[in-house]
Amino acid sequence: MILRTRISLAVCFFLFLAVFVHSQQPEGLITQGDEIFNSMGDMEAAKQALTKYEEAEKLLENKYDALWRISRVMYYIGYFTEKKKEKKKIFQDAVLYANKAVILEPEKPDGHYWQGVNNGKYGETRGVFKSLSLVKPIKAAMNKVIELDRNYEEGGADRVLGRVYYKLPGIAGGSNDKSLEHLLKSKELGPEDALTRVYLAETYLDMKEVEKAREELEYVLAMEDDPCWVTMVNECKNLAREILKDKKFRK
DSSP, X not given: OHHHHHHHHHHHHHHHHHHHHHHHSHHHHHXXXXXXXXXXXXXXXXXXXXXXXXXXXXXXXXXXXXXXXXXXXXXXXXXXXXXXXXXXXHXXXXXXXXXXXXXXXXXXXXXXXXXXXXXXXXXHHHOTGGGGGGHHHHHHHHHHHHHHHTTHHHHHHHHHHHHHHHHXXXXXXXXXXXXXXXXXXXXXXXXXXXXXXXXXXXXXXXXXXXXXXXXXXXXXXXXXXXXXXXXXXXXXXXXXXXXXXXXXXXX
């Protein structure tokens, strides 16, 4: 009986050791980071995911899988950071990580996508006219994603391009028609993406398609609440409520 107990304890110890060693390997660290990322609902959780990815990046021979994930989680950290100076730095750094990912694996969509997204958010923090030089690389990144995998991030590339064409002034290449084209494609690929519908509503409103805009916003408000930042449903509901205050909806 004593011998069996000792053997059982030894087996448990080695099983524990195997799990612990795996968790300290780069693949294990990325898995842990993904588990945190997929349910994160606050800044602390996002920073924990970032730490896991950074630890993995130091250990990986091919750092691609860590680099694009670092850029991705930094987007969310930057999005929910309040101080403008801090936001700019976070998005700048996120672009650098994505750039490194693109160099390592130019025929995979992840690096291109998060490179373009973070460039876009960096540009927003600076202002449209100060960031016109970023439009070309953002478009190039998103067109590459469309070429590689148009379904990536539920039509994410079309969502970004739709927003770019909406935000740009006409003299710089802005176009509501192009914005609408891309956002409708994004909606087709990801019909339950709340952010696509908010963007689509704003484009419709700018085109004086008030009822179509209202329909998109009401769809967002009817969606099930989800505190996870990755889906951003609750954040999009707040945006939808603000847009519905526009006087155009009262006419």
